[in-house]
Amino acid sequence: MIRQLGLASVYVRDQDRALDYYTNKLGFETISDQTFEGFRWIEVAPPDAETGMTIAYGGPGTDWEALVGGFAPLMFCDDLRATYEQYLERGVDFTEEPTQYPWGLQAMLKDPDGNTIVLTERAALRQAPNVA
Numbered sequence: 001m002i003r004q005l006g007l008a009s010v011y012v013r014d015q016d017r018a019l020d021y022y023t024n025k026l027g028f029e030t031i032s033d034q035t036f037e038g039f040r041w042i043e044v045a046p047p048d049a050e051t052g053m054t055i056a057y058g059g060p061g062t063d064w065e066a067l068v069g070g071f072a073p074l075m076f077c078d079d080l081r082a083t084y085e086q087y088l089e090r091g092v093d094f095t096e097e098p099t100q101y102p103w104g105l106q107a108m109l110k111d112p113d114g115n116t117i118v119l120t121e122r123a124a125l126r127q128a129p130n131v132a
Helices: 017-025 080-089 123-126
Strands: 009-011 027-036 040-046 052-056 094-101 104-108 116-121
Touching: 017 027, 017 040, 017 052, 080 094, 080 104, 080 116
Parallel strands: 009 052
Antiparallel strands: 027 040, 040 052, 094 104, 104 116
């Protein structure tokens, strides 16, 4: 049985710009930044996270451009309101302010390539009963 997701990907047009955004604006750490046979592998993650994210630029013969500006990995926060305020100070543009939903508190932002990132504080899910 699969127990954990190792990596998710976000597709971008400019890996350097995206690396700067995810490390300097969102506070991620660079786990890997390597080039092999013309392909650049960039992996970032929030500090102390178990799951990372690749900043991907498609290779020859791929339709990666169609993936740019899509839905980026969902990101969970311990304190969404504090994260929101911190990111506002760093110049992050939000498309949705923190809003309460049945599944928890949520805010949305877009990265420089138009990828939608949903930040969620899921405390409400842990307390909700299972519904069949």
